Amino acid sequence: MLEQLPALQVVLPLLAAPLIVLVGRGGFGWAAATAVSWACLAVAIGLALRVAEVGVISYALGSWPPPWGIEYRVDALSAFVLVLVSLVAAIAAPYARRSVAAEIERDRHYLFYAMYCLCLAGLLGMVITGDAFNLFVFLEISSLATYVLIALGPQRKALVASFQYLLLGTVGATFYVIGVGLLYLKTGTLNLADMAERLRAVEELRPVLAALAFITVGLGLKLALFPLHAWLPNAYAYSPSMVSAFVAATGTKVSIYALLRYYFTVFDPAPLFETLPTRELFIALSVAAMVIASLVAVFERDVKRLFAYSSVAQVGYITLGLGVDNLDSLTGSIVHLLNHGVTKGAIFLLLGGVALKSGAVSMSIGSLSGLGRRMPLTAFGLVIAGLSLIGIPGTAGFITKWYLIVGAIEFGLWWLVAVIVATSLIAVAYVWRVVEAAYLGEGGEAPAKTGEAPLGMLVPALAMTALCVYFGFDTSFSVGGAREAAELLLRGTR
Amino acid sequence: MTEVAAHYSYWITIFLMVAGMYILIARGNLMKKLIGLATLQTSVYLLYIAPGKLIGGTAPIYAEGFTTYSNPLPHVLILTAIVVGVATLALGLAIVVRIREAYGSIEEDEILERDRAAD
């Protein structure tokens, strides 16, 4: 049984989806989705523990040996991301019951949960697979499921947002496939580890260069790298609350994982990076994301869009670590996958509770007025998660900031240190708008229902918020795992 | 010159790719955007399959007297990609139908106009 864990990680949610459709009842759908999410978390933790012992787990799907068969390969980085995705799923799934009931028509609930299971399967598959084309397949599985989930949002704008995401996301996936095609033409293999080996011997570098470019742009569209982020604000703002939380916490992170995998494992042996300004490019784009997206967030009136732009900025922090490219900043990048995942997840889960109680479909800053009195626990949770976004010590966000700053200092990039802390200050500006409205607002647009969100939603949301603080103090898993992953990536052949 | 002409499959690939992207970006009608998207995806199919045919290669079935076989793997990959493309297209069309119901139009600028008016 234990040897089949890598396959189970994907098979469980993948089978749950058609099962939910067959049964066709919303209640069963939620129960199955929750059970599968928790099972996936257990599997991910099991895999992580095993990887801590043996280093790398290699699983041949269907017993076809790699590199001809598809291989599922779990190492320190994959294990870390697997735990992240399944942890977010495990907390978001129980939350979904009341949230989805309030936002989506009854006869569509089972379809929602089926799509959710597919999305989870796709995300987990993307992380665990060691085959380039298989990654594309899972990428598209998760993306298509995400498009549907977003389109189920309460407003009609959700449809437009989903369509826009569909167009851009498919272009991204197509570019990725073009890149893989070029690599396949050059190396003759689709297995990532094997590809890395064969790239070492490649003489004619131009196709490899083209492949790198296509894959970067393709995955960049998926992870909302500035300026390829245009789909994100609308997609996060108009989707159902649970979807915003789940996708914001996991979607971009998995694409970043794929990018890291390509840059450090696959392309690493090819003598490409000495002549290419990839570092400068990533630093430039990341800084642009951090500064511009944060500034836009300060002036944004819709609360969910505000935090969506904040996500674009936070993705900038992650790619910044990739650009600076030393152990400390890469550790910061990887740990931010987890830290931002729980922070943004907590914020959107809490906002979902507010949306439920207010009954409105869109939330402006004004509608948060007086939240501190109406929903004290939720408001407090928003403050804590907001502090984590800013990077106050004692929260997860601080850990990331520390590593990014130390990484920048190590390379003498003083201006970058200034940018990192300055953008944290901009984050103060937009987080504090929310805090001020909640506690110092006059309660102008007071909603009909008072009181906290139902327990089924409040408990997961607060649990996620508690994780923001927990990972700010006990970093043995987060930093430990991230550091191991970073060391693994950098070890390569450089 | 024959070098260039011999690689005609790549030229067609590039043409389809760029044409698809252009349609996607330049046209405001949602249906046409989907057509552009489909064209873009088709170019990828060609990119994979054309190099799979090896010069002098026969069909990838064991036969006496043949040593060179064309590569079947790209076909497999592209079958998968076509399925993905079909699913994407189907989903895209479904969303377009829903947008038509909700907005009464499938022109991008009209939709944005109606959203702005509603705000």
Place this chain on the structure above:
Amino acid sequence: MSYETLLALCLAIPAGGAALVALCHRWPNLREAVSLASAAALFLVVLSLSDDVLQGARPALRFGEMLPGLAIALELEPLGLLFALIASGLWFVSGVYSIGYMRGNDEAHQTRFFACFALAIAGAVGVALAGNLLTLYLFYEALTLVTYPLVTHHGDAEARRGGRTYLALLLLSSMLFLLPAMAITWWLGGTLDFTPGGILGGKISGGAAAGLLALYAFGIGKAALMPIHRWLPAAMVAPTPVSALLHAVAVVKAGVFSIVKVVVYVFGLDFGAEAFAWLPWVAGFTIVAASIVALRADNLKRRLAYSTVSQLSYVVLAAALLTPLSLVGAVLHIAAHAFGKITLFFAAGAVYTAAHKTEVSQLDGVGRRMPWTFAAFGIGALSMIGLPPAAGFVSKWYMISGALAAEHWMALGVIVASTLLNAGYFLPIVYRAFFKEGNAETHGEAPLSMVAALVTTAALTIVMFFWADLPLALARSLL
């Protein structure tokens, strides 16, 4: 009880007190009793540690690593003990005062007030006990956040504006300057632990060292060096007990305490004076400029706020001179200023509660109707100016001696000039209050608890003049 337990109690008592206060929401008298009991308990715990620390013990408590190589750790040393004693002792006194103030002015949200107050003390004690820069930074930021609800207590537009300035400047300084300074120190020295003799000795010099010191000096915004000082007058929108304890004692003292701690334990007293050469000038400018603003301010709290800005820079100036005498003066001034300034703020709050007056120009003759209040005010003023029999004289004596020993004529000139300026903006208030004819006043003294508190702190100011043994011993053991 073991050291670990005692240190843990130092944090647990105010934090637990805050929780209990919140629970006692419905029973105001019980709630106030809990506040005072927590304050008394905390003071006793800190006091019980003082003998051992004076004899050289360094009680320590380690919570575990937040980052690899960086733990959250507490370590009690003389300077921290002084700060902890001041903060906990004055918590009790200002607890008594706050009860009178909040009830006398019929303020709303009293539970939130007393709970946040307790948490703020927890933050201040955390800063005092911090064993390394990371722990200090953690509690420093916590202090900023926990005092925000206190500053914006009134919840109106003015409070919101003041709160924004307060938060923006403190977070700006700490995130923009202090955090990079810490990261650079970590990168250079490999540790953030407070080490006698410093971490940075020999690892950085010249312009870079001066730059790092600047990052620390401006990064510790609570020390209110110009131009980071604006948060202090902005925070005066808070109720006076908040201004009294936090902005005369806990928050600002956390600032100058941190600066002295960085000077002594991160740079080290033998670091080398060239890197420090610029700091006395900035501090000196702050002293004089703030005094001039205070001179021209009519609002009493605003005048006191700028006086605080000025007095804090005394500590920075003295620490920057790096001589043993001036360092003793700096440490003594932390204590002396605390007692003196809290008295002044208590008096200002008493005047507001009893006579509903906020401006200096309205204070004619008020002293005759509120003799105790203004007598205490007078003593506080004497301490600010630095005249016997007030505590300020002792610290000023050491600071002047230190300036002479370092032959730093600018510092000497600044201290002398500001003494005159202090006299210029404090003595007229006392004169007006007692010797000028007021309008027909019908009020009496402030509520008893308020008067009791301010008389106590005034008495402490005088007591410290005659018996400065404990602060002196603590200051000397730093050297």
